[in-house]
Amino acid sequence: MIKHNSYFDNNVQSLGFQGESQPVSVGVMAVGEYRFGTEAAERMVVTSGALTVLLPGSENWQTFAAGEEFHVPANSSFDLKIEQTSSYACFYG
């Protein structure tokens, strides 16, 4: 089953599903600034555009372009700045 999710007035949308070994979602973020909380740990792979992220415990914003990835710990939150509509794949746990 594929579940469509919408956040931040439809400016972030994702499609969630059960991958072979873990839950996965693919999504799109429009230009804006967002804060997300995690339950499971997340591996975020940028698939187009770029995500600029402030990871928990970090004082520096880092930009990840298409093909790059970053990890977010479980039970934390992270901030994102999106300067062009961008897409990602997120792997949980």
Added chain:
Amino acid sequence: MIKHNSYFDNNVQSLGFQGESQPVSVGVMAVGEYRFGTEAAERMVVTSGALTVLLPGSENWQTFAAGEEFHVPANSSFDLKIEQTSSYACFYG
């Protein structure tokens, strides 16, 4: 703007948007067999799972895993076999 699309009784869903240089969609395909037609040429990047594809003019099915990609010509059609729910990013034109 992010546009949610559903095909094949919701077994294929995508989120379409205008990327920096071209239209893009990210999507998920549940287990099944599908035929898609193209208008613009498409570059399909597998982001999780695997897509098994019969490209136009080919007699051989080819399987592309996460991180791999294939190209489909404009104004053609291609067949897909999906053996595990999988995701992709598609770049048009």
